Amino acid sequence: MNKKGLNICLVDDDRIYQFTARKIIETIEEVDGVKVFSNGEEAISYLQQNSYKTEDLPDVIFLDINMPVMDGWGFLEAFSDLYKKLGKLVTVFMVSSSVDESDIRRSKEFGMVSRYVNKPVSREKFEDLLKTITDTHKQQ
Template structure:
């Protein structure tokens, strides 16, 4: 197993999902820190804040839900797409949803920051696979 540990960001309004995802991610042994946000706006505010414009404070990967109040996953991607290339490091974004709707999967592929679309629930092996890809 790799010694590389990643800063992870979970953006999802479901507290139970956040809790279980955090536990599973920690169990992979591949995380350094896990930040959680309940909607896209909270995450955007964090990502653009001046104190977070150093690589150590930014996530390596974002697991982004689609359906959330205030700012949903699509709205987050619209906002994130405007500034993500200016961040001091590359952030991998995975769309994470229980939706198996092909239109959602296709729509996610139209956003440059999105690496892949992952269907919930996600088990430890899948999280390990997704995080291991970041090393390369």
């Protein structure tokens, strides 16, 4: 991996969670920047507009399930098509307060979803998740 850190995308409609998660993520050494979107449609629009600029694409997306306009499932369906066209590996972590087994099973149907993570997410959990990404990049 080069000296540049990870670009993170946080997709969640909860403003308090956005604020706290962003502040935590920004303090993690491996992170270069964090973009925040309040629903899946905003995030998909950004990704489509920047699909040809790999340096602007996220390395990691933390995605909530329940959001207005376009929820996490709608995002994943739209992102499935876009994902194949990106010139960059993007890892998605589903982050939700839902402990419903059907949500966990459904998240596994999307190949780009690396893991299902229950809220709240601690600093240590964010660090562990991001470490798996930086370790993978170092091996490439």
